[in-house]
Amino acid sequence: MWRSVGVAISLFVSAQATGRDQDHSQYSSEEALRRYAQGRLLEEQGVRNQALDEYYRALSLDPTARDVARRVSEVAAQMGDPGRSLEFAERALATDPTDARARWLKGAALLNLGKDADALAMLQSAVERDSDRIEYVRTLARAAEQLDRFDLVAKSYRRAVWLDDEDGEAWFQLAAAEARQGHFGLFFLRGWIAEARGRPEEAEKDYRQHLQAHRDDETARRRLTAVLARDKKYREALEETRILARAHPRDLELRHLEADLAFEGGTPAEGMQSLDRLRADFPDDPEALNVRLAVLAQHGRAKQAVTEAERCLSDHPNDMRALLLAARSRELSGDTAGEIAHLRRALEAAPDSLAPPVLLARVYQQSGRASDAEPLLAKAHARFPDVPAVAFDLSQCREKLGDFAGAEAAARDVLNREPDNATALNFLGYLFADHNRKVNEAVALIRRALAQEPDNGAFLDSLGWAYYRLGRLAEARSQLERAVAVSGGDPVIHEHLGDVYKDMKLKELARDQYQKSLSFDRANERVRAKLSSLR
CATH class of the missing domain: 1.25.40.10 (Tetratricopeptide repeat domain)
Incomplete structure (x- = not known):
């Protein structure tokens, strides 16, 4: 499974081309650069000794x-x-x-x-x-x-x-x-195990008992907060978050969670008070304003979010960050045209920055305009080759356009630079498996990713899916069942495991997995059709 990396591009990235472009001028000779590129290619092919020989030649030309x-x-x-x-x-x-x-x-x-x-x-x-x-x-x-x-x-x-x-x-x-x-005792360990096994009530009880003896243990309090929030005990989660936020008043993630939980707990007045305190504590911080806009929009105040973002933009009309915030507010309010307009202005204001073209390309893709997104991403990837997330976006965009070779090339670009990048290994492996091409290579790539992260649920799903494509159903079942256990549940993994069970003639098990997949996305017609075929 390819899980979006979320991606390592902040709304407020403003790196200049001179600072982030691949700087071939660091090589004093074209021959040194050629040797280096050849070494990277040999690395990807697994011929490390020969790769080293090329690197040594490059260093002899440019020490x-x-x-x-x-x-x-x-x-x-x-x-x-x-x-x-x-x-x-x-x-x-x-x-x-x-x-x-x-x-x-x-x-x-x-x-x-x-x-x-x-x-x-x-x-x-x-x-x-x-x-x-x-x-x-x-x-x-x-x-x-x-x-x-x-x-x-x-x-x-x-x-x-x-x-x-x-x-x-x-x-x-x-x-x-x-x-x-001596910081963690039996109760913390019991709570952690209960949480991992999907037993929130036991986990809550054990974490609370641990905190009675270790009130300053912030790690345990964070775990308790997460358990309470997942169990929709928002008021209790809010109280724990406030304790953490008082200890770390500059932590925007905690301040975001505090405001969000107040709204979720049915006390919007408290939520607005939290957001007002956030604005007072961070008066000119775009990241803090982004938090405020997100919470407002998430809780039925999208128009207010747009108004505040536009006010910021009127005060800073040519500031890329203000333009990106305005675009974000339009996204949160469902105004795609307004979002695109602001992102285009941001691209004009900061043509050498990473965020505007990538964010604009993503909006185009979400709007079914992959052909408009591809040239933006190709240019961004050429300018910022050391940012894997851009290459992954480009690969996915080309995949949507039916350009499998181009999608593969973009993913391989990452591996040419970072042969052991686990995310890239899984990305390319899943691309192959999902299209039922080069599946044996897919297995090899994904295994290399799993060697680095053996408990990564997305990687386990990818390997299981590759085995399924090869008809190795028993191995596919083993990997996918483990992926479900490790991930705690994911619609794609449940669907894949359902497909395996279906082909193994285990109809009841397949039905259960398809139903679990649909619990995440009721509108998924593909999974609905698979479920109906079992009846």
């Missing part, structure tokens, strides 16, 4: 090419050669001491060489520079564990679950680290 040195370090690490990985990470850092990925590579190499203290310092600096890369955070946790720094282990896994709150392994490691410090 200061940071990307090449970093690539050698990464490949050496994948081949189990930490000494060589360390050498070339240091070479990359000699060119750019601030490079977070080179610092991570150096730290990981030091860790694998048994130099735990040195590794810890380097990995901490990598995370300080880029705390949104989950692999950096996980490696830091490993180093901290080697040194019995359980406080830092817990901090690292807290960040990991913040980045991916569906990462069961990270939650388990966080619980273990907290328990070693």
Whole structure:
């Protein structure tokens, strides 16, 4: 299954072309660039030794090419050669001491060489520079564990679950680290297990008992809040959120949740008070205004959201962020034409920025205008080749246009740059499986993704679907049943598992899966037809 990555494009991205374009000028010779490109191609084909030979030739032509040195370090690490990985990470850092990925590579190499203290310092600096890369955070946790720094282990896994709150392994490691410090007791662990098994009442009870003894445990309080909100106990969830928000008044996510829960709990006056406090605390912050507009629109106040966004735009008529906010308000109010008009103006105001063309392309696609979206995305991908989300959008757009080869090419562009990008491996694998093409390659790609994230429900679904395409029904069933368990339920996974059961002549099981799929989307005619065919 391909699950949209959500995507790593903020409404307020305003990177200039000079800062984010692929900078081929860093290579002092065209031959060095050609060697580097050939090395990336060989990497994708799995011929790492030959890829290294090309990288070495590129470095001999241009000794200061940071990307090449970093690539050698990464490949050496994948081949189990930490000494060589360390050498070339240091070479990359000699060119750019601030490079977070080179610092991570150096730290990981030091860790694998048994130099735990040195590794810890380097990995901490990598995370300080880029705390949104989950692999950096996980490696830091490993180093901290080697040194019995359980406080830092817990901090690292807290960040990991913040980045991916569906990462069961990270939650388990966080619980273990907290328990070693005496922070988590039996009740937290019981609550976490009950939550994972879909038993919200047990989870709530256990988390509350834990919090009686550990009132300052914010991780447990966040879990309790999530359980209460999912169980539609909005007033109780609101009280827990307010405790967290008082401790972190600058946390926009908590302030968003606080206002949203007040509306959901049937107290709109309290919701508006929360939004007014948010505006007072963040008077000129576009992200805070975006939160306010989203909550207003979600709770029947779309016209007010549009009015406030247009007022902001009138105060800042040529500001890209104000234009994007105005477009967002139109989207929330269902005014597609108004949204497109504002996004076009944003594109004119900031032609070298990433957000306007990508957001405009998405609106075009949602409006059935994929042919208008494709050139925007192709241009954005050419300008920002290091942003995988743009390549994925381009691939999906071309798929809608019936251009399978173009869709494949866009996805492969990501793997040419990042051969071990798990999301890209799954994306391309699912593309193949869903179109019933190159399915054996799809299996290989998805397995590589799962080797990195074995409990990823979307990846498990992709593998199960590929097995189904190959007629390997028993293996498909095993993977898809696990995907359902890990994901907690998803309409696509339920549909896929229903198809497997149907072909295995397990009609009652198939019927149950189709019904579960429809519980997410009653209007899905394809699933309705499959369900009807069983009667």
